[in-house]
Amino acid sequence: NAGVMQNPRHLVRRRGQEARLRCSPMKGHSHVYWYRQLPEEGLKFMVYLQKENIIDESGMPKERFSAEFPKEGPSILRIQQVVRGDSAAYFCASSPPMSGQETQYFGPGTRLLVL
């Protein structure tokens, strides 16, 4: 059973470009979460999605950031017009389709560097 998969593992963008980060949840998981980690800090919640639905995006910056989890295919975190402050590690986690406090399993992350 493959774990959570993320790609690319490393992404370099110049200021003003777009970054697209992809996440495939574990088999059988229909809940996806995105977190951001700055150097030497803990992870910060960004968004929680289920298939075709955004459940909670309270941790997402109001502008330039968006997320989706379509019926088919991976979840996508999209950052438009990137700035240097967007440089961070972005982690995706998934959990099974049950209510409440299910364990979240993390992918290896995408390390975004904005030049």
Added chain:
Amino acid sequence: GESVGLHLPTLSVQEGDNSIINCAYSNSASDYFIWYKQESGKGPQFIIDIRSNMDKRQGQRVTVLLNKTVKHLSLQIAATQPGDSAVYFCAENTNYKLTFGKGTLLTVNP
């Protein structure tokens, strides 16, 4: 601000010793806690969890203790090995949202 924090940013132990990593939380309504291990360049790896109706839970070489009175939990690693070297995070799960502390760097000396 964050509701979960750690007492010590770094911990250095000798191989074979036991390690104890501490964590404090501020939300008395929190009822589910998880410890994650993160190695350099990797994602957080689930170690063990505990719900508020328990005060102790054991896994393989790891034990988590929860003291709801003082809002404190700890992770104990028995017979620490070099492969245990990593950053350890406690996380508080409020419904579906994890709130992480800043982490403790555990270094195991041979």
